[in-house]
Amino acid sequence: MLELPQTMVDQVVAHARRDHPDECCGVIAGKDGAATRLFEMQNAERSPTGFVFDSAEWLQVYRAIDDADEDLLVVYHSHTMTEAYPSRTDVRWSVNTPGTSWVLVSTRSDDVEIRSYRIEDGVVAEEELRVTP
Amino acid sequence: MAIEVRIPTILRTYTGGEKAVEGVGDTLTALLDDLDSRHSGLRGRLITEEGNLHRFVNVYVNDEDVRFLGGLETKLADGDSVTVLPAVAGGSL
Numbered sequence: 054m055l056e057l058p059q060t061m062v063d064q065v066v067a068h069a070r071r072d073h074p075d076e077c078c079g080v081i082a083g084k085d086g087a088a089t090r091l092f093e094m095q096n097a098e099r100s101p102t103g104f105v106f107d108s109a110e111w112l113q114v115y116r117a118i119d120d121a122d123e124d125l126l127v128v129y130h131s132h133t134m135t136e137a138y139p140s141r142t143d144v145r146w147s148v149n150t151p152g153t154s155w156v157l158v159s160t161r162s163d164d165v166e167i168r169s170y171r172i173e174d175g176v177v178a179e180e181e182l183r184v185t186p
Numbered sequence: 187m188a189i190e191v192r193i194p195t196i197l198r199t200y201t202g203g204e205k206a207v208e209g210v211g212d213t214l215t216a217l218l219d220d221l222d223s224r225h226s227g228l229r230g231r232l233i234t235e236e237g238n239l240h241r242f243v244n245v246y247v248n249d250e251d252v253r254f255l256g257g258l259e260t261k262l263a264d265g266d267s268v269t270v271l272p273a274v275a276g277g278s279l
Contacts, residue, residue: 098275105275108273
């Protein structure tokens with residue numbers, strides 16, 4: 054189960070809408086499983102079918118999280134033409150972020166869909182995304 | 187010539203849990219060879235069998251991505267700092 058405050062969910066959705074038709078990406082830091090900060094990242098690929106964290110920006114964000122003794126709670130990104138479900142590419146890359154929830158947003162229709170997953174050893178498991186006030 | 191190398195969580199299994207290790211070498215390749223002599227397997231996580239930098243990792247020298255410097259042949263000097271991070275990517279295909 055992943056718990057996120059409404060403000061962060063709204064921010065992820067707004068980011069996805071703003072970057073549409075390209076995919077958006079970002080991270081949420083946490084402490085003891087509780088979300089603390091959201092970082093909107095640049096998609097270095099600027100692509101409608103993929104994302105890559107900008108390497109210089111990722112170094113700054115990783116340090117900020119590490120220096121504050123926080124963890125990488127969430128990696129989020131959007132799919133702009135398909136459902137909010139991890140692709141094979143997502144599964145392959147997720148090995149780099151063990152223990153992290155992958156939150157996917159789909160902007161293919163006006164009804165934005167947002168879901169959360171754990172991906173371990175190539176197996177995708179959806180988890181409950183609980184939104185707190 | 188000592189160079190500090192910061193290791194991300196997912197690769198600390200190769201460093202006995204250490205966040206940072208020290209190595210020597212006048213290029214990134216030489217440094218990684220040196221590190222692998224004490225932290226066996228680490229090099230293989232950073233370099234492909236073809237001898238290129240693995241696209242699953244980012245390596246920075248003094249906070250500059252080595253892909254924008256000289257890649258594995260990037261020159262190193264005493265006191266430089268090297269940071270390794272997992273790359274993060276994905277997509278809908």
